[in-house]
Amino acid sequence: MTITAAADGSALGNPGPAGWAWYVNDDCWRAGGWPHGTNNQGELMAVLDLFRATAHVPGEDLLILCDSQYVINAVTKWMPGWKRKGWRKADGKPVLNVDLLKEIDQALVGRRYTFEWVRGHAGHELNEAADERARAAATSYQQGVAVRQGPGFVNGFVNTANGAAPAPQADSTAAQAAPQASRRAAPPATPPATRQAAPSGQEKLFGRPGLFEEPDLFSELEEEPAGEGTLAGASPEAVVESLERELLRPETRADLGRTGVLLHPDFTEIGTSGRIWTRDAMMMALEDDPGGPTEVELLGADRLGEKAVLLTYRSHTRKGSALRSSLWVLEGSQWRLRFHQGTPEA
Known part of the structure; x- marks a missing residue:
């Protein structure tokens, strides 16, 4: 059996109120978020939670539909090199979003999975459903209301709780196009330790306040102040x-x-x-x-x-x-x- 799911992230203001979601069908999906984060962090967290939510069925193939080429390349191409370099990029600078990436690297041990790039906002049914739920989670944090978390895995699957995640940092790494599916099978190993469950999106899951203050240079950034690089008063x-x-x-x-x-x-x-x-x-x-x-x-x-x-x-x-x-x-x-x-x- 292959579990097919779309994973997506959203950030209002980027950085700003952020959400993430993965979606299999209307009866099998989950979403969460934070008061302040970036789109890339949401994309990564959606993938991480999907791996965690399916950890009880490690023998099943997992097909992850993702519109973020950054996430696909980070997981399928760049992580081995980053690990060899002590989680540093080719220029010697630290890999950002490193805690989320380390958690994903641990979560995929022993799993069979494929990433497939899909174009975002192009009418793809599963991608649109994940995007809608991720954006709704971000909007909930913007408005200060409860996040609709979804049922998780049901109908024969265990409905796992949202595990604690590390504090993500911003990432300036950009990605090359990856329209084709990319597969990586990791060798079997001892499964990650069970993490304590906590309500979805609670800021305490991500450590001390202020960790989302650094902008994500790969995604959309905050606008420049008027007059800085804008030729104030010019046509x-x-x-x-x-x-x-x-x-x-x-x-x-x-x-x-x-x-x-x-x-x-x-x-x-x-x-x-x-x-x-x-x-x-x-x-x-x-x-x-x-x-x-x-x-x-x-x-x-x-x-x-x-x-x-x-x-x-x-x-x-x-x-x-x-x-x-x-x-x-x-x-x-x-x-x-x-x-x-x-x-x-x-």
């Missing part, structure tokens, strides 16, 4: 042109924190090679290879409404020139790149 066209030029600078492209602000959460790019890039994949690629200087020949800046500007230009690099178009949208007080396309010139 939207001038602001967008300035931000586009900033995004083309190697030092900006290598900075996950800044690209996390400039790229819209739903950013998509059709590159000069014809490849379709997601925000996660683009951020990771830019950090690994920010490229060299780019000269810009502006062709046009057209207002498409109060909250949208289309920028067209020709870029010149050592590799040649390309015609490019960028759609920037206003989100709150921050202009963010929603779509980009590049076409190489002969």
Whole structure:
């Protein structure tokens, strides 16, 4: 038998009131959250709780549908290397969200599982159900009302209590695209020790207060103060042109924190090679290879409404020139790149 479940996380403000959920069907799901957390922390906690909730059936295959390429790559690709390096990244910096990742690493020992990437907010039935419940949990913490936790595993499955989890820290690691399923079978080992049950989402489960104060640079960040990088008083066209030029600078492209602000959460790019890039994949690629200087020949800046500007230009690099178009949208007080396309010139 294969247990198929979607896992998802949500954060209002990111960081802000946060929720997580996994979903098998209307009779088999669970959700929780915290007063303050990030989207990535919610995504990781959903996966962790799913492993814990199914720990009593270790012989069953587990298919995890996930719209977070960060989570998929962290669990299936990066963790072995991080562990060998003492939970540090290739640049020597500590892996963030490390406590949640360590718990997941322990929980999957002896399990047979597959991660499959699904596009979020695209009508996938299980993903939408998990997203709805994760967002509802985050909203409950925002409004100060009880979280609807769900039945857990029923109909022949043990309804396990929500176990205590470590204090998650923010993570700036970005992920490459992983549309295909990724499988890792760990060798059998002694199951993790049983954890004391506690009400879902209680802040005491995550240690001392303030652990969620560090923003998650991989996910959507808080908006910048007015006037900082926004050319206060300038026209939207001038602001967008300035931000586009900033995004083309190697030092900006290598900075996950800044690209996390400039790229819209739903950013998509059709590159000069014809490849379709997601925000996660683009951020990771830019950090690994920010490229060299780019000269810009502006062709046009057209207002498409109060909250949208289309920028067209020709870029010149050592590799040649390309015609490019960028759609920037206003989100709150921050202009963010929603779509980009590049076409190489002969």
